[in-house]
Amino acid sequence: MDHHDTNAAMSDRRVPKVANDFAALTSAKSSRVESIDIFRGLNVLLMIFVDNLGFVTGLAWWTYHMPREGNGMTYVDMVFPAFLFLMGMSISLSIRSRIAKGQTFSKIGMHVVVRSLSLVALGLFIANAPQVDARHTGISEAWWATIGFIAIGLCWIHLPGSNRHPKIFLSLKYCGFALLLGLALIFRRMTPEGKIAWLDFSDWEILGLLGWAYLSVAAIYLFCERFVSKSRITVLFSALGAFIAINALSVAGRLSWIHSLPPYLQPFEAGLSSLTMAGLLASLFIADNEIAATLQKKVLWAVGSSAILFGAGWALRPLGISKIRDTPTWCLYCMSANILVVLMLYWIADVRGWRRWARFATVPGSNPLLSYFLPYLAYLIPKLDFLTADGTAGWPGVAKSISFTGLILLVVALLNRSKITLTI
Numbered sequence: 001m002d003h004h005d006t007n008a009a010m011s012d013r014r015v016p017k018v019a020n021d022f023a024a025l026t027s028a029k030s031s032r033v034e035s036i037d038i039f040r041g042l043n044v045l046l047m048i049f050v051d052n053l054g055f056v057t058g059l060a061w062w063t064y065h066m067p068r069e070g071n072g073m074t075y076v077d078m079v080f081p082a083f084l085f086l087m088g089m090s091i092s093l094s095i096r097s098r099i100a101k102g103q104t105f106s107k108i109g110m111h112v113v114v115r116s117l118s119l120v121a122l123g124l125f126i127a128n129a130p131q132v133d134a135r136h137t138g139i140s141e142a143w144w145a146t147i148g149f150i151a152i153g154l155c156w157i158h159l160p161g162s163n164r165h166p167k168i169f170l171s172l173k174y175c176g177f178a179l180l181l182g183l184a185l186i187f188r189r190m191t192p193e194g195k196i197a198w199l200d201f202s203d204w205e206i207l208g209l210l211g212w213a214y215l216s217v218a219a220i221y222l223f224c225e226r227f228v229s230k231s232r233i234t235v236l237f238s239a240l241g242a243f244i245a246i247n248a249l250s251v252a253g254r255l256s257w258i259h260s261l262p263p264y265l266q267p268f269e270a271g272l273s274s275l276t277m278a279g280l281l282a283s284l285f286i287a288d289n290e291i292a293a294t295l296q297k298k299v300l301w302a303v304g305s306s307a308i309l310f311g312a313g314w315a316l317r318p319l320g321i322s323k324i325r326d327t328p329t330w331c332l333y334c335m336s337a338n339i340l341v342v343l344m345l346y347w348i349a350d351v352r353g354w355r356r357w358a359r360f361a362t363v364p365g366s367n368p369l370l371s372y373f374l375p376y377l378a379y380l381i382p383k384l385d386f387l388t389a390d391g392t393a394g395w396p397g398v399a400k401s402i403s404f405t406g407l408i409l410l411v412v413a414l415l416n417r418s419k420i421t422l423t424i
Helices: 033-053 076-102 106-129 142-158 167-187 205-227 232-251 258-260 269-289 296-313 330-352 356-365 368-380 382-387 394-417
Strands: none
Touching: 033 076, 033 269, 033 330, 033 368, 033 394, 076 106, 076 205, 076 330, 106 142, 106 167, 106 205, 106 368, 142 167, 205 269, 232 269, 232 330, 232 368, 258 296, 269 296, 269 330, 269 394, 296 330, 296 394, 356 368, 356 394, 368 382, 368 394
C-alpha cells in the first residue's frame, strides 16, 4: 500500500494527508539562520491551505495532487518534500548545537531515537483516528480523537512556568503517555474484509514518515560526527547517492521482496530519506561555512548541486514522475528546487537582512508542530467540521481555504504570544 496516496478513503470521514513533515516540525527553531525559519513558516501555511483545497471540487488540475496513474507533478506535490528537506537542514544545526553544549553522543543518540519514535506514534494516531470502530472500541471516533489530542498536549506542550515547576509538568507528561497507551490498547477497527483488527500499520501518515526519515539521516550524521573526520562530507554525499539508488531500484521493481514484508516492517522509504539527506547537505554549504565560506562559493555550490540533481532526475524520467509512487525523478526535482529556494531566502533574509516582509511566516515557523496539529481538531472532530472547506466547490471553496489558513495563523500567533508551544 502506498503511504502517500491522498485519495485513499480511510473512513467515511475524510482526513487530508498533509501535503504535505514538519521537521521541520520536529525542530521549531534550531538555528539563527532566518531563512530556514521563514521557509518553514511559509511551507506550514501552504500545507494548511492545500490540505483544505483538496476538499474543494471543480478547480483546475494543478491545484490537486497528480493522481497515481498520472505522470507529472504540481506545486501541491512539492510541499511535503520541502518539509523533509527542511528537516534535514535542521538535523545538522541541531546536533552541532547539542555537541557545542557538551552533550554526549549517547545522550544525543537517545534524543534522536525518542524524537523519531514520538513522530511515528503521532503519525499512527492521526492515521488511525478515522478508522475507530465505536462498537468494538467502546468510544466514538470523535471522543477517541479528542482524548488523543488532550493526551498529546499533556505529553509535548510547553507552557509558561514549565521550567519553574518541572515535577508538575513531568507528572502531566506521564499522564499524557498513559492516556495515549490506553487509547492504543482499546483501539479496534474493521478491515475491508469485515474482520476486527488493531492499529493499522500500513499508513504511517506524514509525521510517521518524517520520523523514519529523521531517524535514518540523523543516525548517519551522528555516526559521521562521532567516528569520521576528514572523509565525513564524502560519506554523507555517498549516503545521498545510496538513498537515490535504492529508491530507483525499488521503483524499477528490483527490490519487490521488500513489499512482501508485513506493513510494520517496511516503513523506511529511501526516496524520503534522500530528500532529508539533501537538506542536511544543503545546510552545510548554505547555512554553514564548512564547505562554502563565502557567498560566492555558496551560490556556486547551490546552483551546481541543483543542476546536477535536476539532471539526474531528467535521466531517471523513464521510471516516472509521481509523488504518489515516490519516484526518484520527483524526489530529485524537489531537491533541486528546494536548494534554489533556500539560497534565494538566505540571500534575502540573512545576507540582505530583509526580514520584515516575512514576519507572518515566522509565526507558524517558530511553532510548527502546533501549527500542524491545530487543523486536525477540525478534521477529526465533527462539530468543528464547518470551519474547513469540506463540501465546497470553486472559488467559494478557495476563499474558505484561505480563511481557514488565516484562522490557524491567528490562533498560533495568540498561542505564541502566550508562550505556548508544542515541541518534541
